Amino acid sequence: xxxxxxxxxxxxxxxxxxxxxxxxxxxxxxxxxxxxxxxxxxxxxxxxxxxxxxxxxxxxxxxxxxxxxxxxxxxxxxxxxxxxxxxxxxxxxxxxxxxxxxxxxxxxxxxxxxxxxxxxxxxxxxxxxxxxxxxxxxxxxxxxxxxxxxxxxxxxxxxxxxxxxxxxxxxxxxxxxxxxxxxxxxxxxxxxxxxxxxxxxxxxxxxxxxxxxxxxxxxxxxxxxxxxxxxxxxxxxxxxxxxxxxxxxxxxxxxxxxxxxxxxxxxxxxxxxxxxxxxxxxxxxxxxxxxxxxxxxxxxxxxxxxxxxxxxxxxxxxxxxxxxxxxxxxxxxxxxxxxxxxxxxxxxxxxxxxxxxxxxxxxxxxxxxxxxxxxxxxxxxxxxxxxxxxxxxxxxxxxxxxxxxxxxxxxxxxxxxxxxxxxxxxxxxxxxxxxxxxxxxxxxxxxxxxxxxxxxxxxxxxxxxxxxxxxxxxxxxxxxxxxxxxxxxxxxxxxxxxxxxxxxxxxxxxxxxxxxxxxxxxxxxxxxxxxxxxxxxxxxxxx
Numbered sequence: 001x002x003x004x005x006x007x008x009x010x011x012x013x014x015x016x017x018x019x020x021x022x023x024x025x026x027x028x029x030x031x032x033x034x035x036x037x038x039x040x041x042x043x044x045x046x047x048x049x050x051x052x053x054x055x056x057x058x059x060x061x062x063x064x065x066x067x068x069x070x071x072x073x074x075x076x077x078x079x080x081x082x083x084x085x086x087x088x089x090x091x092x093x094x095x096x097x098x099x100x101x102x103x104x105x106x107x108x109x110x111x112x113x114x115x116x117x118x119x120x121x122x123x124x125x126x127x128x129x130x131x132x133x134x135x136x137x138x139x140x141x142x143x144x145x146x147x148x149x150x151x152x153x154x155x156x157x158x159x160x161x162x163x164x165x166x167x168x169x170x171x172x173x174x175x176x177x178x179x180x181x182x183x184x185x186x187x188x189x190x191x192x193x194x195x196x197x198x199x200x201x202x203x204x205x206x207x208x209x210x211x212x213x214x215x216x217x218x219x220x221x222x223x224x225x226x227x228x229x230x231x232x233x234x235x236x237x238x239x240x241x242x243x244x245x246x247x248x249x250x251x252x253x254x255x256x257x258x259x260x261x262x263x264x265x266x267x268x269x270x271x272x273x274x275x276x277x278x279x280x281x282x283x284x285x286x287x288x289x290x291x292x293x294x295x296x297x298x299x300x301x302x303x304x305x306x307x308x309x310x311x312x313x314x315x316x317x318x319x320x321x322x323x324x325x326x327x328x329x330x331x332x333x334x335x336x337x338x339x340x341x342x343x344x345x346x347x348x349x350x351x352x353x354x355x356x357x358x359x360x361x362x363x364x365x366x367x368x369x370x371x372x373x374x375x376x377x378x379x380x381x382x383x384x385x386x387x388x389x390x391x392x393x394x395x396x397x398x399x400x401x402x403x404x405x406x407x408x409x410x411x412x413x414x415x416x417x418x419x420x421x422x423x424x425x426x427x428x429x430x431x432x433x434x435x436x437x438x439x440x441x442x443x444x445x446x447x448x449x450x451x452x453x454x455x456x457x458x459x460x461x462x463x464x465x466x467x468x469x470x471x472x473x474x475x476x477x478x479x480x481x482x483x484x485x486x487x488x489x490x491x492x493x494x495x496x497x498x499x500x501x502x503x504x505x506x507x508x509x510x511x512x513x514x515x516x517x518x519x520x521x522x523x524x525x526x527x528x529x530x531x532x533x534x535x536x537x538x539x540x541x542x543x
Contacts, residue, residue, distance in 0.1 A: 037178025041419040049138030074118040090131040104188040148413025149497025161489025182419040185499030228301040228478035235490030240336035248303040259342035272527030277322040297477035300449035363389025382442035408464035412499035452476035475512035
C-alpha cells in the first residue's frame with residue numbers, strides 16, 4: 001500500500017513538472033511575434049530582404065502552436081534561425097559616440113526570458129543583437145532625411161486579404177505591433193505596457209468571428225498607443241456626417257457650431273444645445289461603452305474624436321437626435337451627407353478687431369498672404385493667432401516678422417542601424433528669410449483640443465517670439481510628423497513618427513503645448529454666441 005501511494009505521489013509530481021513546462025498558447029504566439037519582428041529588423045539576411053518574411057511567419061505558426069514545451073518551442077526557433085544563413089561578426093555594431101541617445105523606448109530584455117526560451121536560444125538572440133544588420137533596411141526607410149520618421153516599404157498589399165484565416169489576422173497584428181515596438185518614439189508614454197497589449201490582443205484575434213471583429217481587435221490595440229494620430233481606416237470605411245460641429249464640455253456633448261451656415265438655418269438644432277442621445281442610444285452610454293475604441297493622446301483629444309463618431313453613419317441616412325435646450329428635451333431628424341460637402345463658409349484669414357488688434361485664423365492663412373497681412377498689422381498693439389484649427393503652412397514666413405533666429409524645439413528620430421534606439425536631433429533654426437521689420441506688439445496664441453500636430457508645432461514656434469501669451473485649453477498632444485502604415489488588406493493606420501520636445505526637454509506628446517492662461521468654453525457662452533477664449537485674450541491685451 002505504501003509503495004502504491006509513493007508511486008502515485010511521484011506520478012503526480014512528474015505530471016505537475018511537465019505541466020509547468022508547458023507554455024500557454026497566447027505566450028507562445030506572443031514570443032513568435034517578438035522573434036519574427038526582431039529578426040525582420042536585426043538579422044543581416046532578413047533585414048536585407050532575402051526572404052519572403054510574411055510567408056516565413058505563416059509557415060512557422062503551425063509548428064509553434066504544436067510545440068508542447070519550452071524546449072520544443074526554442075528548438076523550433078533555433079532551427080528557424082539556423083536556416084536563415086550566416087550572421088557575420090559586425091565591427092560597426094556599437095553605439096555612435098557622436099550621437100546623443102534617447103533610451104526610454106529601448107527594451108530587449110525579453111531576449112532573456114527563461115520562462116519561454118532556453119539558454120541556448122537566449123544566447124543566439126543576443127548574438128544577433130550584437131551583430132545586427134547595418135545598411136539600407138529592406139522593410140523600413142526614412143523618406144525625408146531632414147525629418148527622420150520611418151515609413152514601411154516592400155510590404156505586400158494583400159488586396160484580397162483572407163480575414164477568416166486566423167494566421168493572417170495574426171500576421172497583420174504582429175506587423176503593426178513590431179512597427180510600434182521599434183519605431184514609435186512615444187512608446188514609453190503609453191498607459192499600458194506594450195508587451196501586455198500584445199498578450200491582450202492575441203486571444204481577440206484568435207476568436208474573431210467576423211471581419212468587423214478582426215478590425216475591432218486591431219483598433220483596440222491601436223488605441224493603446226495613446227496617440228491622436230492613431231486610428232484605423234479600412235477599404236470599407238466611408239462615412240457620412242451631419243452638419244453639426246460638436247464639443248464635449250465636461251461629459252456633455254454640446255453643439256458648438258455648424259459646417260454650412262445655410263444648412264444650419266434650416267436645422268431645428270441650435271448652437272449651445274446639449275445632445276442627449278442619437279437613435280435612442282444615450283451619449284452617457286457611448287462614453288461608457290465606446291471609449292476603448294476611440295483613439296487619442298489625452299482625454300481632450302479622445303472626447304473630441306468621440307464627438308466626431310457619435311453622429312455618423314456608413315451610408316447616407318438620417319439620425320434621430322434627442323437634445324436639451326433651456327431645460328426642455330426635444331427631438332429632431334437630421335440628414336447625414338459626405339464630409340466633402342460640409343464646407344465651411346468661413347474664408348477670412350485675418351482682420352483688425354476693435355481696439356486696433358490683429359486677428360489671424362491660422363487655418364486659413366497661407367504663406368503667400370503673410371507679407372500683405374503683416375503690413376496691415378504693423379501698427380496694431382497686438383496680434384491674436386487663432387490656432388484652434390489645422391494650419392496651412394505659413395509659419396516659416398510668419399516667423400520672419402517675429403524673431404531673427406530661434407530654435408524652438410528638439411526632436412528624436414529612430415536609429416535604423418539599431419532598431420528600438422532613438423537619437424536626439426536639434427531642431428533646425430527658423431531664420432528670417434528677409435530683413436522684415438519685426439513686430440513690436442503683444443502676441444496671443446489661442447489653443448484647444450483641435451490644435452494638433454502641425455498646429456501644435458506652429459504654436460511652439462509662435463511661443464518662441466517675445467511677449468507671447470498662450471490662452472485656451474489642452475491641445476491634442478499629437479506632435480511629430482505622421483507616419484502612415486499600410487498594413488495590407490486595405491487596412492491603414494498612422495502614428496506620430498518623430499518625437500518633438502520643447503528645447504528644455506518637455507514633451508508635447510500627450511501633454512499638449514504649454515498654456516499660460518487656461519480658459520474653457522461654457523455651455524451658456526456657446527448659447528450666447530460668445531467666444532470666451534478670444535474674449536480672455538482681448539482682456540489680457542487691453543489690461
